[in-house]
Amino acid sequence: MRADIRVKICGLRDAAAVQAAADAGAAYVGFVFFPKSPRHVEIATAAALAKEVPVGVAKVALVVNADNAQLDAITDAVPLDMLQLHGSETPARVAEVKARYGLPVMKAVGIATAADIPQIDRYAAVVDQLLIEAKPEKAAVLPGGNGVPFDWQLISGRRWTVPWMLAGGLTIENVADAIRQTGARQVDLSSGVESSPGVKDAGLIARFMAAARGD
Numbered sequence: 001m002r003a004d005i006r007v008k009i010c011g012l013r014d015a016a017a018v019q020a021a022a023d024a025g026a027a028y029v030g031f032v033f034f035p036k037s038p039r040h041v042e043i044a045t046a047a048a049l050a051k052e053v054p055v056g057v058a059k060v061a062l063v064v065n066a067d068n069a070q071l072d073a074i075t076d077a078v079p080l081d082m083l084q085l086h087g088s089e090t091p092a093r094v095a096e097v098k099a100r101y102g103l104p105v106m107k108a109v110g111i112a113t114a115a116d117i118p119q120i121d122r123y124a125a126v127v128d129q130l131l132i133e134a135k136p137e138k139a140a141v142l143p144g145g146n147g148v149p150f151d152w153q154l155i156s157g158r159r160w161t162v163p164w165m166l167a168g169g170l171t172i173e174n175v176a177d178a179i180r181q182t183g184a185r186q187v188d189l190s191s192g193v194e195s196s197p198g199v200k201d202a203g204l205i206a207r208f209m210a211a212a213r214g215d
């Protein structure tokens with residue numbers, strides 16, 4: 001049993017999906033602000049959805065290389081608990097965003113080979129949380145949410161100075177193995193609980209939570 005595992009369900013676009021994630025026991029829900037993604041939500045939609053999120057479930061805004069104007073618009077309208085930076089933001093930009101908005105910041109770091117591992121330490125110095133996820137292919141349209149895992153052995157036994165989440169291609173079938181190999185205490189996923197791109201499935205969310213906890 002892994003009853004204390006914390007799960008983030010990302011890319012929620014409607015009230016039913018928010019309810020399903022909360023009912024299943026998600027610790028975080030994510031709203032994607034990236035128009036190229038099938039999970040993109042308009043700011044007004046996210047603002048309405050955020051009001052449906054029960055107290056105790058953290059609301060996370062995912063952005064990709066957002067400028068201050070986009071972040072101002074999001075943070076003015078949507079009650080948030082965390083910002084997730086999922087582009088090529090530098091450590092300096094991460095620190096700037098953290099200072100400007102006064103919200104905890106989680107930075108996604110893409111991993112494909114051992115050469116990518118030192119990047120994690122660079123960001124650990126400036127973030128509140130790390131999101132360690134699969135590095136997208138060069139031709140990928142999305143910098144995340146591609147449903148592709150990385151070689152978990154690359155981070156097996158490693159620890160960082162801040163809390164971290166594992167992401168990238170997690171599914172009902174592989175999450176227990178991913179947790180066992182990496183020692184992750186938090187996991188994040190998007191496509192693994194969808195019936196089609198951008199459409200969350202309540203049954204898959206519940207089954208994923210059970211698989212993550214080892215019920």
Ligand SMILES: O=C(O)c1ccccc1N[C@@H]1O[C@H](COP(=O)(O)O)[C@@H](O)[C@H]1O
Nearest residue numbers: 037144145147167168169188189190191
């Ligand atoms: O979900 C998206 O559409 C998305 C778009 C742009 C950047 C990141 C995105 N999602 C994040 O990627 C990870 C992994 O997703 P998946 O489980 O492999 O589909 C996910 O946890 C989101 O935080």
